[in-house]
Amino acid sequence: MASSTQYDDVSLSLALGDGACAATPTLREVFRTQAPFVLRILRRLGVPEADLDDAAQDVFLVVHRKLEGYDARSSLRSWLFGIASRVALARRRRASARNEVPRADLDPLASDEQPANGDGRIDARALLLHALAQLDLEKRAVFVLYELEGFTMAEVATAVDCPLQTAYSRLRVARELVRSSIGRKERSR
Amino acid sequence: MSFQASDDDTRWMEGGSDASPELQAALRSLWDEPDDGARVARLEARLAPLLGVVPQPELPSESGLGAGAGGTNGAARSARLLTAGKLAAFLVLAGGVAAITHAVIRRTAPESANVTRAVEGVGPSNAKPMPGPAEPLSETTALAPTVAVSSLATVQAAAPPSAPRREADSTSSIAEEARLLQEARAKVQDSPGQALSLLAAHERRYPRSMLGGEREFFTLQALVRAGRRAEAAERLVRFRASSPSSPYLAAATRAVNGGER
Numbered sequence: 001m002a003s004s005t006q007y008d009d010v011s012l013s014l015a016l017g018d019g020a021c022a023a024t025p026t027l028r029e030v031f032r033t034q035a036p037f038v039l040r041i042l043r044r045l046g047v048p049e050a051d052l053d054d055a056a057q058d059v060f061l062v063v064h065r066k067l068e069g070y071d072a073r074s075s076l077r078s079w080l081f082g083i084a085s086r087v088a089l090a091r092r093r094r095a096s097a098r099n100e101v102p103r104a105d106l107d108p109l110a111s112d113e114q115p116a117n118g119d120g121r122i123d124a125r126a127l128l129l130h131a132l133a134q135l136d137l138e139k140r141a142v143f144v145l146y147e148l149e150g151f152t153m154a155e156v157a158t159a160v161d162c163p164l165q166t167a168y169s170r171l172r173v174a175r176e177l178v179r180s181s182i183g184r185k186e187r188s189r
Numbered sequence: 190m191s192f193q194a195s196d197d198d199t200r201w202m203e204g205g206s207d208a209s210p211e212l213q214a215a216l217r218s219l220w221d222e223p224d225d226g227a228r229v230a231r232l233e234a235r236l237a238p239l240l241g242v243v244p245q246p247e248l249p250s251e252s253g254l255g256a257g258a259g260g261t262n263g264a265a266r267s268a269r270l271l272t273a274g275k276l277a278a279f280l281v282l283a284g285g286v287a288a289i290t291h292a293v294i295r296r297t298a299p300e301s302a303n304v305t306r307a308v309e310g311v312g313p314s315n316a317k318p319m320p321g322p323a324e325p326l327s328e329t330t331a332l333a334p335t336v337a338v339s340s341l342a343t344v345q346a347a348a349p350p351s352a353p354r355r356e357a358d359s360t361s362s363i364a365e366e367a368r369l370l371q372e373a374r375a376k377v378q379d380s381p382g383q384a385l386s387l388l389a390a391h392e393r394r395y396p397r398s399m400l401g402g403e404r405e406f407f408t409l410q411a412l413v414r415a416g417r418r419a420e421a422a423e424r425l426v427r428f429r430a431s432s433p434s435s436p437y438l439a440a441a442t443r444a445v446n447g448g449e450r
Contacts, residue, residue: 028240035229040222056232057430061423064239124215147201148219175201182212 027064030076035060037077038084044144045088046133058087078151078159085141085160092137131181139174142167235430238422238445366395374407381415402437409441421445 038059039052047055062083070079132140141160145151151159157167201208202216233240373387388408391398398404405428412421425445429438 031233031236031240035232036225039225039228039232043222044219053228053232053235054430056228057235057426060232060236060239061426064419064423124211125218128212128215128219147216150200153198179212 024067024070024072025076027060027067030063030067030080031060034076034080038080041081041084041144041149042088044132044148045085045137045140047088047091051091055084055087055091058091059084062087074158075155077149078155081141081145081159082161085137089137127182128178131178134181135174135177138162139170139177142170143174143178146171236426238425238429238442363399366391366398366400369394370400370403370407373404373411377407377411377414381411384411385415402432402435405432405435406437406441406444410444413444413447418445 035056038056042052042055042059043049059080063080066083070076132143135143138160142156145156145159146153153167153171154164156171157164160167160170162170199206202213206213208216369387369391373384373391376384376387385408388404388411391404405424409421409425409428412418412424422445425441428435428441432438435441
């Protein structure tokens, strides 16, 4: 990370999110090690680029308030994901309450247009993003954590705060919906 | 459990999954995230009061809203936004924030005379200088008000000879706002709880007040005085994000961080 700030030399075993850090990490440690993760998660949960700074700020404000209660029984990243997903959901609900229509230029996942490269070929990445945008946040969270972040299903269940079986169920449905959405797009070419 | 051993456990990216090569390629492409280094640095500047680092000037955001973007600094922008009414109200408050105006008035005596007249014209009888500041502030603290006071001549010259009634009403409202803030400010030192109540009342009554920056500054002072420094730090973060060019930002930052040194 390119940062102008010099931090103290701190133990960063918590960076791995393995729950091995005995002491509660400081906010500075969490920020230093997890800020890119938080940004990535928010983006993958559909927060538009233009809102990322504000959403990430909200996440760390919550972390600041709740850090004392973090007991390291769950991995730091699972805990952070729980916060980030709630922030993303809250922002989505607020936008919905204001009847805001996601702008395609800000949220590439929101566009109904046929995602294609300049040469007319379907852009597989855009197709997948479009498919993810059709998922509700609960299913999208499970899909992102398992397929993209490499969480185990037990960690996923902890992060989204649901029973393991429910997490599996959401993953299965999310996969079906993603496949179906991509299939529809490909057939409509 | 049975489902743990099912095919569901095979990630789409792994060999043996039933995902098509195209789907796998698409998933792989999602790993190519943009470089967030600049964004992290920007976020760090915002969160500086909480992170316990020396706040850096907030970097310009991609939308160009950051302080200093486009070569226009926040102070100059604030000066342009000042109306005669707001200026008068500001000066009422400035009487309360004595240390902020102190250095300016000493250096700009003619302007300060105009300032007094302008304030009297608005009507608040409590335009007399208030007791000393909540905390000793250095000359450099005068950055924010320097903008307002030194812009006085320009603002007065630009004002029409006879202000429309609507403007007069607006000025009256702002004077009322200023009095409320003044009352709150006077309680910051000895009764921060009461000050916070008054400031909250002001926020409810005037949620979009032009004096929001002043209100925020006094609120932060009161929170610190009440020992609620963590809350003040969080509030400062939001203030930095919502008003990156506020002339009160530097003083507010000192108010929150000052006690930690």
